[in-house]
Amino acid sequence: MRNIKLTVAYDGTNYHGFQEQRGTGLATIQETLEQCLGRLARRRVQVIGAGRTDSGVHARGQVVNFDASGWPIPVERIPLALNGLLPGDIVVTQAREVEENFHARICARSKTYRYTIWNSGIPSPFHRLYSCFWPVSLDAEAMSAACTYLEGTHDFKCFQASGATVKTTVRTLYQARVIREGPVIHFVFNGDGFLYNMVRIMAGTLLQVGMGKIKPESIKTLIESRKRALAGPTLPPQGLCLERVEY
Amino acid sequence: MRNIKLTVAYDGTNYHGFQEQRGTGLATIQETLEQCLGRLARRRVQVIGAGRTDSGVHARGQVVNFDASGWPIPVERIPLALNGLLPGDIVVTQAREVEENFHARICARSKTYRYTIWNSGIPSPFHRLYSCFWPVSLDAEAMSAACTYLEGTHDFKCFQASGATVKTTVRTLYQARVIREGPVIHFVFNGDGFLYNMVRIMAGTLLQVGMGKIKPESIKTLIESRKRALAGPTLPPQGLCLERVEY
Numbered sequence: 001m002r003n004i005k006l007t008v009a010y011d012g013t014n015y016h017g018f019q020e021q022r023g024t025g026l027a028t029i030q031e032t033l034e035q036c037l038g039r040l041a042r043r044r045v046q047v048i049g050a051g052r053t054d055s056g057v058h059a060r061g062q063v064v065n066f067d068a069s070g071w072p073i074p075v076e077r078i079p080l081a082l083n084g085l086l087p088g089d090i091v092v093t094q095a096r097e098v099e100e101n102f103h104a105r106i107c108a109r110s111k112t113y114r115y116t117i118w119n120s121g122i123p124s125p126f127h128r129l130y131s132c133f134w135p136v137s138l139d140a141e142a143m144s145a146a147c148t149y150l151e152g153t154h155d156f157k158c159f160q161a162s163g164a165t166v167k168t169t170v171r172t173l174y175q176a177r178v179i180r181e182g183p184v185i186h187f188v189f190n191g192d193g194f195l196y197n198m199v200r201i202m203a204g205t206l207l208q209v210g211m212g213k214i215k216p217e218s219i220k221t222l223i224e225s226r227k228r229a230l231a232g233p234t235l236p237p238q239g240l241c242l243e244r245v246e247y
Numbered sequence: 248m249r250n251i252k253l254t255v256a257y258d259g260t261n262y263h264g265f266q267e268q269r270g271t272g273l274a275t276i277q278e279t280l281e282q283c284l285g286r287l288a289r290r291r292v293q294v295i296g297a298g299r300t301d302s303g304v305h306a307r308g309q310v311v312n313f314d315a316s317g318w319p320i321p322v323e324r325i326p327l328a329l330n331g332l333l334p335g336d337i338v339v340t341q342a343r344e345v346e347e348n349f350h351a352r353i354c355a356r357s358k359t360y361r362y363t364i365w366n367s368g369i370p371s372p373f374h375r376l377y378s379c380f381w382p383v384s385l386d387a388e389a390m391s392a393a394c395t396y397l398e399g400t401h402d403f404k405c406f407q408a409s410g411a412t413v414k415t416t417v418r419t420l421y422q423a424r425v426i427r428e429g430p431v432i433h434f435v436f437n438g439d440g441f442l443y444n445m446v447r448i449m450a451g452t453l454l455q456v457g458m459g460k461i462k463p464e465s466i467k468t469l470i471e472s473r474k475r476a477l478a479g480p481t482l483p484p485q486g487l488c489l490e491r492v493e494y
Contacts, residue, residue: 011372058373079369089372122326125258125336126305130373 002069003102004078006047007094008033008062013129013238014089018053018062029053029090033064036085041071050104050245051111051194056237058130061093061112061244065104104245110174112190112243115203115235120183131184132203132239138210140180143187146209147176149219150189150202157226159205161197161234169195169226178206188243197234204232249315250349251322253294253329254341255280256307260376260485261336265300265309276300276337280311283332288318297351297492298358298441303484305377308340308359308491312351351492357421359437359490362450362482367430378431379450379486385457387427390434393456394423396466397436397449404473406452408444408481416442416473425453435490444481451479 008029012018016026020034030047037045050063073081078095086092118124118131119138127133150173157169173191180186187203205222208214214222214232222230255276259265263273267281277294284292297310320328325342333339348354363378365371370380397420404416420438427433434450452469455461461469461479469477 009372011375060373083370088370088375091370091372093369122340123330123335123338125256125338126307126377128258128335 001067001100002071003065003098003100004068004075005063005065005096005098005102005104006033006078006082006092008064009060009091009093010058010062011089011129012053012056012058015055017055017057018049018051018059029059029062030064032086032090036082037066039085040073040081041068048104050108051242053240053242054237057240057242058238059242062242063104063108063245063247065098065102102247107247108245110190110192110246111194112188112246113194113199114241114243115187115189115199116239116241117185117187117203117207118183119185124183127184129238130241132235134207136211138185138207139212140178140185140210142212142216143185143206143210144178145216146206146214146219147178147187149216149223150176154223155226156195156198156223158222158228158231159198159201160195160228161201162228164196166195171195171198176202190246199240200235200237201228201231201233203239204235206232207235208232248347249318250312250345250347251315251325252310252312252343252345252349252351253280253325253339255309255311256338256340257305257309258336258376259300259303259305262302264302264304265296265298265306276306276309277311279333279337283329284313286332287320287328288315295351297355298489300487300489301484304487304489305485306489309489310351310355310492310494312345312349349494354494355492357437357439357493358441359435359493360441360446361488361490362434362436362446363486363488364432364434364450364454365430366432371430374431376485377488379482381454383458385432385454386459387425387432387457389459389463390432390453390457391425392463393453393461393466394425394434396463396470397423401470402473403442403445403470405469405475405478406445406448407442407475408448409475411443413442418442418445423449437493446487447482447484448475448478448480450486451482453479454482455479 018029020030047064047066079092116131118127153172175190265276267277294311294313326339365378400419422437
């Protein structure tokens, strides 16, 4: 096996998420990548993604791997060759040959997600597809204080979409940060794993803190409650971006 | 007459330019604005734009004016009311009541345009609709030096799209600047008026300077030649943005 790791950036606006949806006819990132890889390889190629992203969610640093056995193409030429076939909203930013046992999902040590808020009284036509418009002014200091309660190893069940089923809802959030750049507010989360919709619900909860509806220190009891109903709303997908996958 | 001045931002990607194209069925910024104003006013409303923008060109500060005689709506409520009707890619950022004789086009003293380059070996899915991708590295200092030769009152015929007809091709460029922010390069031009495609051709010429194909000081003789063929290529529309109109 010749195992190739790709780093992929995409604007998820026009896709029904990362994962292939066989037989539905809906375009996904995975299928689009596999089609272009298949054209290069002249055979069916299957990619393994580090993590699924939902419909409308973006990525700057999604990671996939695939078997390139028998390909004559040198690894450093793969980005250019693939980008020539891919639509403009999916870009391969890096390709590397990795060990046979590298698996994009299983080997991931941590992931970094960013949720972006356009915090201004006036919406922006240029940010509408890459942020959540929030016209009410937000207290960044309170949100930063709330972040300290999010960090650590916790049972994050209150931030999991209801109905999701996983073995354990315990995760470790290494870092949660608030970055303000004028009307743009970023929430950056780095953790060993994320529950379904966890980032979008944490972001919705931070907004409640920023508006003074939840006190920063109440995050502690919210987490302990394990009750989804006590957390904030699930923010829309277009503000979310998978920034990096760490190995 | 109750004369209202609106400042409008738009993502021009999905429009066939600013100006209405009667009977073509193609969506333009002007028609979309007029339709929404018409719904508010319950009668036909015609807007006057400060300047046309071509298909795919954006604006952060386009200015229009229209007659709001008989409207009961207070001017400060117009942005919110209009933005509720407009699609997300057109946003009214300001509304002001102005003197009867204000005319968005005729009264404009100067305009500021920005042309944006994504100067990186790897394209960006997030900048593809708002910049021109240019993978060859560019010498920002040489381009800045070239800008000093662009500034001033000149016959800019060499930067006018061939075939365009205007009375005079003399214009005054008050300022031409190069701003680099990582992989993003902005060319900012402020002038009393611009010929057809002038900004996109000046930007294409600056790229030639940045690649060492034209010397900065050759801009002087290029302008004196008045020959379109000696200037650089017309860069694509998506990198262009009408930033501001000054009155």
